[in-house]
Amino acid sequence: MIKVVIIGSGNVAQHLIAAFQNSQKSGTEIELVQVYSRHARSVSHLIDLEKITADFSTLAEADVYIISVTDDAIAEVSSSLLFKNRLVVHTSGSVSLNAMNENNRRGVFYPLQTFTKNKAVDFKTIPICLESENGTDYQLLDRVAKSITEKVFAINSQQRKALHVAAVFVNNFTNHLYQLGQEICRENQVSFEILKPLIAETVQKIMVLSPQEAQTGPASRNDTATIEAHEAFLAEGNHLNIYKILTQSIQENGKKL
Amino acid sequence: MIKVVIIGSGNVAQHLIAAFQNSQKSGTEIELVQVYSRHARSVSHLIDLEKITADFSTLAEADVYIISVTDDAIAEVSSSLLFKNRLVVHTSGSVSLNAMNENNRRGVFYPLQTFTKNKAVDFKTIPICLESENGTDYQLLDRVAKSITEKVFAINSQQRKALHVAAVFVNNFTNHLYQLGQEICRENQVSFEILKPLIAETVQKIMVLSPQEAQTGPASRNDTATIEAHEAFLAEGNHLNIYKILTQSIQENGKKL
Numbered sequence: 001m002i003k004v005v006i007i008g009s010g011n012v013a014q015h016l017i018a019a020f021q022n023s024q025k026s027g028t029e030i031e032l033v034q035v036y037s038r039h040a041r042s043v044s045h046l047i048d049l050e051k052i053t054a055d056f057s058t059l060a061e062a063d064v065y066i067i068s069v070t071d072d073a074i075a076e077v078s079s080s081l082l083f084k085n086r087l088v089v090h091t092s093g094s095v096s097l098n099a100m101n102e103n104n105r106r107g108v109f110y111p112l113q114t115f116t117k118n119k120a121v122d123f124k125t126i127p128i129c130l131e132s133e134n135g136t137d138y139q140l141l142d143r144v145a146k147s148i149t150e151k152v153f154a155i156n157s158q159q160r161k162a163l164h165v166a167a168v169f170v171n172n173f174t175n176h177l178y179q180l181g182q183e184i185c186r187e188n189q190v191s192f193e194i195l196k197p198l199i200a201e202t203v204q205k206i207m208v209l210s211p212q213e214a215q216t217g218p219a220s221r222n223d224t225a226t227i228e229a230h231e232a233f234l235a236e237g238n239h240l241n242i243y244k245i246l247t248q249s250i251q252e253n254g255k256k257l
Numbered sequence: 258m259i260k261v262v263i264i265g266s267g268n269v270a271q272h273l274i275a276a277f278q279n280s281q282k283s284g285t286e287i288e289l290v291q292v293y294s295r296h297a298r299s300v301s302h303l304i305d306l307e308k309i310t311a312d313f314s315t316l317a318e319a320d321v322y323i324i325s326v327t328d329d330a331i332a333e334v335s336s337s338l339l340f341k342n343r344l345v346v347h348t349s350g351s352v353s354l355n356a357m358n359e360n361n362r363r364g365v366f367y368p369l370q371t372f373t374k375n376k377a378v379d380f381k382t383i384p385i386c387l388e389s390e391n392g393t394d395y396q397l398l399d400r401v402a403k404s405i406t407e408k409v410f411a412i413n414s415q416q417r418k419a420l421h422v423a424a425v426f427v428n429n430f431t432n433h434l435y436q437l438g439q440e441i442c443r444e445n446q447v448s449f450e451i452l453k454p455l456i457a458e459t460v461q462k463i464m465v466l467s468p469q470e471a472q473t474g475p476a477s478r479n480d481t482a483t484i485e486a487h488e489a490f491l492a493e494g495n496h497l498n499i500y501k502i503l504t505q506s507i508q509e510n511g512k513k514l
Contacts, residue, residue, distance in 0.1 A: 071483065094483050112451060114458055114473055116466070121458065127451045153451055162445035163452070165487045165500075166438035170452050171459045172474030173503045174431040179468035179510065181423040188419030194369060194384045194410055195420070195427050196464060201371055201378065202428045203460045207453060209373070211436035216371055217429030226328065226351050230422045238506055243422075245502055246430045249495055253436065 001031045002144060005060055007077060008068035009037035011115045012091050016068060017046045019123040019148040028147040034060040056080050064144060066091060066109055067100075075099050078106075087137050093164035096157055097131055107132035107141055110155070112163060114171055123148050129155035129163065180239055187236075212253075219250035258288045259401060262317055264334060265325035266294035268372045269348050273325060274303045276380040276405040285404040291317040313337050321401060323348060323366055324357075332356050335363075344394050350421035353414055354388055364389035364398055367412070369420060371428055380405050386412035386420065437496055444493075469510075476507035 004020060006013055013035075020032040033051065036059060037043045040052045053059065059081070067077050068091040078088060078100035088100060089107035100106045108131040113121060128145040130152060132138040138154070145152045155163065178199065182192040205214040218226035227247055234240040261277060263270055270292075277289040290308065293316060294300045297309045310316065316338070324334050325348040335345060335357035345357060346364035357363045365388040370378060385402040387409060389395040395411065402409045412420065435456065439449040462471040475483035484504055491497040 071480075094486060113455055114462070116462060116471070116473075119462070119465070125454050127454060129451070151451075151454070153448075155447065155451075159445050159447045161486075161490050162441050162447055165490055166441040166447075166449075166452060167455055168474055168476075168487065168500070169434045169438040169441065170456050172472070172476060172507070173434050173499075174456075175459055175463065175468055175471050175473075176476075176503055176507050176510070177426045177430050177434070178463050179472065180506075181427040182468055184419050184423040184426065188416050190412065190416045190419055190423075191410075192423075194386070194408075194412075195423060197382050197384060197408070198370055198424055199427050199431075199460055199463060202432055203456055205371070205373060205376070206432065206435050206456060208376070211432055211439055214373070214432050215429070215436065216373075216432075217425055219425075219429060219433075223328075229351060229418075230425065233418050233422055238509065242430075242502065242506060243425070245499065246433055249437075249499060250429070250433050252495070253433070 002029055002064070002140065003031050003033045003060070003062040004144060005034045005036065005062040005065045006032065006068060007036040007059075007065060009035070009039065009042035010068065010070070011117055012111065013037075013068035014043060014046060014117075015115050015121065015123065016066065016091070016111070016148075017043060021046060022123070023147045030144055030147040033062055056082055059083075063087065063140060064089060064107075064109075065104075071095050075101070078104070087132075087140065089132075089141065093129075093160060093167065097133070098157075105133055105137055107137055108155075108157075108160065109141060109145065110160060111149075112167065124150050127151040127153055129153050129160055131156060131160065180242065183236075184234075184239060215250065217250075219247040220254060222251065222254075259286055259321070259397065260288050260290045260317070260319040261401060262291045262293065262319040262322045263289065263325060264293040264316075264322060266292070266296065266299040267325065267327070268374055269368065270294075270325035271300060271303060271374075272372050272378065272380065273323065273348070273368070273405075274300060278303060279380070280404045287401055287404040290319055313339055316340075320344065320397060321346060321364075321366075322361075328352050332358070335361070344389075344397065346389075346398065350386075350417060350424065354390070355414075362390055362394055364394055365412075365414075365417065366398060366402065367417060368406075369424060381407050384408040384410055386410050386417055388413060388417065437499065441491075441496060472507065474507075476504040477511060479508065479511075 038054050065088045074090045084103045086104050088104040089109040097106050110129040111126050113126045130141045185192045295311050322345045331347045331352050341360045343361050345361040346366040354363050367386040368383050370383045387398045442449045
């Protein structure tokens, strides 16, 4: 058995705990032996109380320690561990492997997904990006990751940074565009619900076409009349500003092709 | 029976023809009696050749004529019709009802979706936005629309303009953000495929949460360290520019709440 300890009780930690508990039910070689949480009740719905500790001096012996805390706290938590030369990984997309204390063998175990409290996700479809300082540790992390997902990738720190920034574009920023769309609807007494089938189809297209192939609309076909009508319609400063900048970016992208 | 003629053979026209043909199979009160197309072969895979005409003088008598051509051509096509006082509608999100010739009773029959050639869509889930000059015509359009979709909305010209602009934000612009994300991946030799489960989940969240509730990421939590690291990472001008503007927009939106 490969013994795993999870340190943390936030959103990502909770989803990881649930995923390991699920995979244990179907009998894998992975055993989640302990969870470190300052407040037992944050995770007591996911794992037996006797497997929860709030004291670093009572951390169980394990093959891998997964630190799943806020980015700011990773360095400090890694320095609080009282043992040496064990495999310790964090789950962040933006923190360097080197940010962790050198007392232990270091690695990264980054599940690339947006996790929402109380919204279940099918962990099997979530990509986990792995990094380690040596090949043996990589193989161990690979076995741990494959117990909860079908999608495991070797990603170095530079690539992970790129993925993290790109994730902001395709997740945070697109969600913000939904919000701007909703504002435009609300200002004109139209239900945002009418746009939801379009939003769903936009994503279904990207699953089978490249973004270039899927691009439609006035900017991509240089339809100046429609662009001008839209700009005249958007009285509010921020909406108009973002409309102009993204329209220009689409048009310049067309030239690049 | 309500007799329908479709004028046009582009993307939207083809999807409409297919939708009416499908609904006829399951026996509705709607009959697609004719399609006007300058080139019969564009639509001959969808409807019998004898129901296709390229001559306005041979247009069949019908209860509603659906003009589904490019925005620029709507006014001209509506003026080419050789009859008077019949119900004529267009399918555009951005053209005013008044752009059509006054010889006939005018209306709008706008299916709000992104249509791709050779990619089937389930028409039943597509919202159709209706507008007309009088109530009797609206009731007729409502029956026609309900033969192909479950989602029919009364939308005036101002609301339709708002929907069309909002659609650019949630469809064209989000798709462009996918392209920028793909560029960032490519520049760093990472597969864009790794981001697809995140893209899918972003949309699944918006189906059950408001955009405000669904918003995550460094901008929404004012994580200055991560924002600065991302900005340092984005050497290329356009990516950095768009990152800054959308980050600022998210932050200002947070203040508004």
